[in-house]
Amino acid sequence: DIQMTQSPASLSASLGETVTIECRASEDIYNGLAWYQQKPGKSPQLLIYNANSLHTGVPSRFSGSGSGTQYSLKINSLQSEDVASYFCQQYYDYPYTFGAGTKLELK
Amino acid sequence: EVQLVESGGGLVQPGRSLKLSCAASGFTFSNYYMAWVRQAPTKGLEWVASITNSGGSTYYRDSVKGRFTISRDNAKSTLYLQMDSLRSEDTATYYCTRDWPPGGFDYWGQGVMVTVSS
Numbered sequence A: 001d002i003q004m005t006q007s008p009a010s011l012s013a014s015l016g017e018t019v020t021i022e023c024r025a026s027e028d029i030y031n032g033l034a035w036y037q038q039k040p041g042k043s044p045q046l047l048i049y050n051a052n053s054l055h056t057g058v059p060s061r062f063s064g065s066g067s068g069t070q071y072s073l074k075i076n077s078l079q080s081e082d083v084a085s086y087f088c089q090q091y092y093d094y095p096y097t098f099g100a101g102t103k104l105e106l107k
Numbered sequence B: 001e002v003q004l005v006e007s008g009g010g011l012v013q014p015g016r017s018l019k020l021s022c023a024a025s026g027f028t029f030s031n032y033y034m035a036w037v038r039q040a041p042t043k044g045l046e047w048v049a050s051i052t053n054s055g056g057s058t059y060y061r062d063s064v065k066g067r068f069t070i071s072r073d074n075a076k077s078t079l080y081l082q083m084d085s086l087r088s089e090d091t092a093t094y095y096c097t098r099d100w101p102p103g104g105f106d107y108w109g110q111g112v113m114v115t116v117s118s
Helices: none
Strands: A004-007 A010-013 A019-025 A033-038 A045-049 A062-067 A070-075 A084-090 A102-106 B003-007 B010-012 B018-025 B033-039 B045-051 B058-060 B068-073 B078-083 B092-099 B105-108 B112-116
Touching: A004 A084, A010 A019, A019 A033, A019 A084, A019 A102, A033 A062, A045 A062, A045 B105, A070 A084, A084 B045, B003 B092, B018 B033, B018 B092, B018 B112, B033 B068, B033 B078, B033 B105, B045 B068, B045 B078, B045 B092, B058 B068
Parallel strands: A010 A102, B010 B112
Antiparallel strands: A004 A019, A019 A070, A033 A045, A033 A084, A062 A070, A084 A102, B003 B018, B018 B078, B033 B045, B033 B092, B045 B058, B068 B078, B092 B105, B092 B112
Protein backbone atom coordinates (compact mmCIF):
# COMPACT_ATOMS: atom_id res chain seq x y z
CA ASP A 1 0.00 0.00 0.00
CA ILE A 2 1.12 3.58 -0.65
CA GLN A 3 1.60 5.49 2.59
CA MET A 4 0.79 9.21 2.69
CA THR A 5 2.66 11.23 5.31
CA GLN A 6 1.08 14.64 5.86
CA SER A 7 2.56 17.53 7.83
CA PRO A 8 2.08 19.41 9.98
CA ALA A 9 -0.67 17.75 12.02
CA SER A 10 -1.86 21.15 13.16
CA LEU A 11 -1.19 24.69 12.13
CA SER A 12 -2.04 28.08 13.59
CA ALA A 13 -1.92 31.12 11.31
CA SER A 14 -3.16 34.71 11.15
CA LEU A 15 -5.66 36.19 8.72
CA GLY A 16 -3.96 37.21 5.49
CA GLU A 17 -1.04 34.86 6.04
CA THR A 18 0.13 32.24 3.55
CA VAL A 19 0.15 28.64 4.78
CA THR A 20 1.59 25.48 3.25
CA ILE A 21 0.70 21.87 3.97
CA GLU A 22 2.93 19.04 2.78
CA CYS A 23 2.21 15.48 1.78
CA ARG A 24 4.80 12.82 1.02
CA ALA A 25 3.99 9.53 -0.69
CA SER A 26 5.94 6.34 0.01
CA GLU A 27 6.43 5.91 -3.75
CA ASP A 28 5.94 7.87 -6.95
CA ILE A 29 2.23 8.56 -7.46
CA TYR A 30 2.64 10.41 -10.78
CA ASN A 31 0.51 13.41 -9.73
CA GLY A 32 -2.41 11.19 -8.75
CA LEU A 33 -3.12 13.39 -5.73
CA ALA A 34 -6.13 15.26 -4.43
CA TRP A 35 -6.59 17.72 -1.57
CA TYR A 36 -9.78 18.04 0.47
CA GLN A 37 -11.12 20.54 2.97
CA GLN A 38 -13.38 19.38 5.79
CA LYS A 39 -15.11 21.79 8.13
CA PRO A 40 -16.40 20.55 11.53
CA GLY A 41 -19.53 18.44 11.17
CA LYS A 42 -19.44 18.61 7.38
CA SER A 43 -18.49 16.31 4.53
CA PRO A 44 -15.12 16.77 2.83
CA GLN A 45 -14.92 18.95 -0.28
CA LEU A 46 -12.54 18.47 -3.19
CA LEU A 47 -10.14 21.39 -3.62
CA ILE A 48 -7.36 20.15 -5.91
CA TYR A 49 -6.99 17.17 -8.24
CA ASN A 50 -4.10 15.90 -10.34
CA ALA A 51 -1.83 17.60 -7.80
CA ASN A 52 -2.26 21.11 -9.21
CA SER A 53 -5.69 21.50 -10.84
CA LEU A 54 -8.20 23.66 -9.02
CA HIS A 55 -11.63 22.06 -8.73
CA THR A 56 -14.64 24.05 -9.98
CA GLY A 57 -15.72 26.79 -7.62
CA VAL A 58 -12.66 26.65 -5.38
CA PRO A 59 -11.16 30.09 -4.64
CA SER A 60 -7.94 30.87 -6.47
CA ARG A 61 -6.09 31.48 -3.19
CA PHE A 62 -5.81 27.67 -3.00
CA SER A 63 -3.10 26.05 -5.11
CA GLY A 64 -1.40 22.69 -5.33
CA SER A 65 2.05 21.73 -6.53
CA GLY A 66 4.54 18.91 -6.51
CA SER A 67 5.51 15.78 -8.35
CA GLY A 68 6.87 12.31 -7.73
CA THR A 69 6.53 11.71 -4.00
CA GLN A 70 6.36 15.29 -2.69
CA TYR A 71 3.25 17.48 -2.86
CA SER A 72 1.98 20.61 -1.19
CA LEU A 73 -1.16 22.67 -0.75
CA LYS A 74 -0.77 26.43 -0.40
CA ILE A 75 -3.39 28.84 0.86
CA ASN A 76 -2.65 32.48 0.09
CA SER A 77 -4.14 35.31 2.12
CA LEU A 78 -5.82 33.11 4.74
CA GLN A 79 -9.50 33.84 5.33
CA SER A 80 -11.60 32.99 8.39
CA GLU A 81 -13.65 30.52 6.32
CA ASP A 82 -10.48 28.50 5.64
CA VAL A 83 -10.44 27.22 9.23
CA ALA A 84 -10.85 23.50 8.66
CA SER A 85 -9.02 20.20 8.41
CA TYR A 86 -7.20 19.39 5.19
CA PHE A 87 -6.45 15.93 3.81
CA CYS A 88 -4.36 14.70 0.90
CA GLN A 89 -5.29 11.50 -0.95
CA GLN A 90 -3.51 9.43 -3.54
CA TYR A 91 -5.60 7.79 -6.26
CA TYR A 92 -2.72 6.49 -8.33
CA ASP A 93 -3.29 2.95 -7.10
CA TYR A 94 -5.67 0.91 -4.98
CA PRO A 95 -6.03 0.90 -2.07
CA TYR A 96 -6.57 4.64 -2.18
CA THR A 97 -4.95 6.20 0.87
CA PHE A 98 -5.32 9.49 2.71
CA GLY A 99 -2.93 11.54 4.76
CA ALA A 100 -3.70 11.84 8.48
CA GLY A 101 -4.87 15.41 8.06
CA THR A 102 -3.87 18.94 9.06
CA LYS A 103 -6.04 20.98 11.39
CA LEU A 104 -5.79 24.67 10.51
CA GLU A 105 -6.73 27.21 13.15
CA LEU A 106 -6.59 30.98 13.41
CA LYS A 107 -3.93 32.54 15.58
CA GLU B 1 -27.85 19.48 -8.67
CA VAL B 2 -25.85 16.40 -7.70
CA GLN B 3 -27.10 14.75 -4.52
CA LEU B 4 -25.93 11.67 -2.66
CA VAL B 5 -28.13 10.60 0.24
CA GLU B 6 -27.02 7.77 2.49
CA SER B 7 -29.28 5.67 4.70
CA GLY B 8 -29.21 2.47 6.70
CA GLY B 9 -26.82 3.32 9.50
CA GLY B 10 -27.35 2.66 13.17
CA LEU B 11 -26.22 0.73 16.22
CA VAL B 12 -25.37 -2.93 15.66
CA GLN B 13 -23.77 -5.65 17.77
CA PRO B 14 -20.35 -7.07 16.87
CA GLY B 15 -20.63 -9.91 14.39
CA ARG B 16 -23.94 -8.72 12.98
CA SER B 17 -24.72 -7.21 9.57
CA LEU B 18 -25.87 -3.88 8.20
CA LYS B 19 -26.58 -2.63 4.69
CA LEU B 20 -26.01 0.97 3.68
CA SER B 21 -27.69 2.58 0.69
CA CYS B 22 -26.86 5.74 -1.22
CA ALA B 23 -29.48 7.30 -3.48
CA ALA B 24 -27.89 9.37 -6.23
CA SER B 25 -29.54 12.09 -8.29
CA GLY B 26 -28.64 15.01 -10.51
CA PHE B 27 -26.22 13.11 -12.77
CA THR B 28 -26.06 10.01 -14.97
CA PHE B 29 -25.22 7.49 -12.26
CA SER B 30 -24.22 4.72 -14.66
CA ASN B 31 -21.37 6.85 -16.07
CA TYR B 32 -19.39 7.07 -12.84
CA TYR B 33 -17.31 4.89 -10.58
CA MET B 34 -18.54 5.21 -6.98
CA ALA B 35 -16.94 4.62 -3.61
CA TRP B 36 -17.45 4.47 0.14
CA VAL B 37 -15.13 6.37 2.45
CA ARG B 38 -15.36 6.23 6.24
CA GLN B 39 -14.23 8.36 9.13
CA ALA B 40 -13.99 7.07 12.69
CA PRO B 41 -14.93 9.60 15.39
CA THR B 42 -12.34 12.40 15.55
CA LYS B 43 -10.13 10.50 13.09
CA GLY B 44 -9.05 10.85 9.48
CA LEU B 45 -10.55 9.61 6.25
CA GLU B 46 -10.26 5.99 5.15
CA TRP B 47 -11.19 4.63 1.74
CA VAL B 48 -13.31 1.49 2.08
CA ALA B 49 -14.34 0.26 -1.37
CA SER B 50 -14.89 1.30 -4.98
CA ILE B 51 -16.98 -0.03 -7.84
CA THR B 52 -16.73 0.59 -11.56
CA ASN B 53 -19.58 2.26 -13.43
CA SER B 54 -20.94 -1.04 -14.75
CA GLY B 55 -20.45 -2.82 -11.44
CA GLY B 56 -18.20 -5.33 -13.15
CA SER B 57 -15.20 -4.68 -10.93
CA THR B 58 -14.88 -3.92 -7.24
CA TYR B 59 -11.97 -2.95 -5.00
CA TYR B 60 -11.66 -3.16 -1.20
CA ARG B 61 -9.25 -2.23 1.56
CA ASP B 62 -7.73 -5.30 3.15
CA SER B 63 -9.44 -4.85 6.52
CA VAL B 64 -12.93 -5.23 5.01
CA LYS B 65 -12.17 -7.72 2.23
CA GLY B 66 -14.39 -10.77 2.63
CA ARG B 67 -16.72 -8.97 5.06
CA PHE B 68 -18.03 -5.99 3.04
CA THR B 69 -19.60 -6.02 -0.42
CA ILE B 70 -20.05 -2.94 -2.56
CA SER B 71 -22.70 -3.09 -5.27
CA ARG B 72 -24.90 -0.84 -7.35
CA ASP B 73 -28.22 -0.77 -9.15
CA ASN B 74 -27.87 1.58 -12.10
CA ALA B 75 -31.58 1.39 -12.88
CA LYS B 76 -32.30 2.77 -9.41
CA SER B 77 -29.24 5.08 -9.26
CA THR B 78 -28.36 3.52 -5.94
CA LEU B 79 -25.08 2.42 -4.39
CA TYR B 80 -24.93 -0.16 -1.61
CA LEU B 81 -22.52 -1.40 1.02
CA GLN B 82 -23.34 -4.74 2.63
CA MET B 83 -21.38 -5.02 5.86
CA ASP B 84 -21.13 -8.44 7.51
CA SER B 85 -19.23 -9.68 10.56
CA LEU B 86 -19.01 -6.15 11.85
CA ARG B 87 -16.27 -5.23 14.35
CA SER B 88 -15.92 -2.37 16.81
CA GLU B 89 -13.20 -0.90 14.56
CA ASP B 90 -15.81 -0.47 11.80
CA THR B 91 -17.49 2.22 13.89
CA ALA B 92 -17.43 5.36 11.75
CA THR B 93 -19.36 7.78 9.62
CA TYR B 94 -19.66 6.27 6.15
CA TYR B 95 -19.70 8.59 3.16
CA CYS B 96 -20.94 7.75 -0.32
CA THR B 97 -18.73 9.48 -2.90
CA ARG B 98 -18.56 9.97 -6.63
CA ASP B 99 -15.23 9.08 -8.20
CA TRP B 100 -14.50 11.88 -10.63
CA PRO B 101 -12.63 10.70 -13.75
CA PRO B 102 -9.88 13.34 -13.66
CA GLY B 103 -9.19 12.33 -10.10
CA GLY B 104 -10.49 12.52 -6.58
CA PHE B 105 -13.96 12.32 -5.11
CA ASP B 106 -15.92 15.33 -6.29
CA TYR B 107 -19.24 14.81 -4.51
CA TRP B 108 -19.88 13.42 -1.03
CA GLY B 109 -23.05 12.49 0.79
CA GLN B 110 -23.84 13.86 4.22
CA GLY B 111 -22.61 10.65 5.81
CA VAL B 112 -24.32 7.96 7.87
CA MET B 113 -23.14 6.81 11.29
CA VAL B 114 -22.48 3.14 11.98
CA THR B 115 -21.79 2.15 15.58
CA VAL B 116 -20.67 -1.39 16.36
CA SER B 117 -21.06 -2.09 20.05
CA SER B 118 -22.59 -4.61 22.40
